[in-house]
Amino acid sequence: MLTLGIEGTGTTNRFKGYQFPKDSSMNRGDYHEVVNIKKDICVIKWKDSKTVLTCSTAIGALPLHKVQRYDKVTKSYIEVTCPDMIKNYNEHMGGVDVSDQMMEVYRSWHKTRKWPIKLIMHLFDLAMVNSWYEYRQSCDRNKVKNSNIMDFLDFKICVSDFLLGGSTRKRTREEFEEMAKMPSTSHYQPAPIPTIDKRLDGYNHWPVCDSLKAPRCCRVTGCTSRSKVRCTKCNVYLCSTKDKHCFYVFHNEK
Ligand SMILES: [Zn+2]
Ligand SMILES: [Zn+2]
Known part of the structure; x- marks a missing residue:
């Protein structure tokens, strides 16, 4: 991906060719960085409550940041040193998690073994989540009252309603x-x-x-x-x- 100019950051658990210090020898906030200059890749082992291994073709360890953590031993908040890569990863990963979560809530369900259908449904769900997010941002900007903002289900129903019937095509x-x-008249039921x-x-x-x-x-x-x-x-x-x-x-x- 790097040859295409796309950089990435992620966690990893499969890493060979270098021996990082053992978990037990690291204190909270310690980190160990390895850079492969030939492949433009940087791997960091960092210890928070546990150790994590992240790698990136975009960011390294510096600059270092301070993050607030709760310390079980002293029962107070402490400042922990955090490499730039981890901070960035956590900030952006949060967004991906929220998006994944939202997609699970009202996922379009279609039983099929054909992968293209699955993929299209997935992309459609993703587009729905993203557009709902944009809709809410636009509501914020326009100071729409909270009670007037549609929740995700209402929003999804609105879009499907529009796609199914509310088109701008002239009716015959x-x-x-x-x-x-x-x-x-025999069984009158008021329409929703x-x-x-x-x-x-x-x-x-x-x-x-x-x-x-x-x-x-x-x-x-x-x-x-x-x-x-x-x-x-x-x-x-x-x-x-x-x-x-x-x-x-x-x-x-x-
Ligand atoms: Zn009407
Ligand atoms: Zn009336």
Whole structure:
């Protein structure tokens, strides 16, 4: 990878050709560095509570840093010397761990033995985690209230909702007529409230007035009225009268 100009840092446990000092002969904060100038690689053995072996083609031991550690013996915090390579590794490895963790939470599951499918699913999950992270950063910058920030599951549902149906493609007349069809009356079950993204996307939310015997509960929180006006995209009933503008409110307010 180095010949391609890509540098790397990582832990290792397989290392031959050099005898590092034994664990027991090292004190906390001690380190031992070996550099192979020909291969531009540096290996460090460092002792924290245990010893670790890291190698890097990018960073060496210097400059040294001080890290805070809890000392079980004196029951207090102490400062431990830490080589630059380890500090960098720990800082960036944290990010990789968080990313791996997040990917496990709602992993796209697809039973297959074909590796390309697995790889594509994996990359898709990775892209989801990364974009959720960017979304949260953008929320931070725009000072969005915490309660309005989507959690990872909501975010994922929103994206899939958009990819599946909320496209910007113009609907055909047939599709619209299909949507405008009244939901069957025999077993009426109110549709779930759409995701915030779909609700507020400002696209294709058409009101139709169904010929119902009795109007149905309006789905705006706090409204107790009933209505025969339904949004064809969200498939929910909303008031739209001279005094009640629930249809407008539902599609415009967070
Ligand atoms: Zn709607
Ligand atoms: Zn209402």
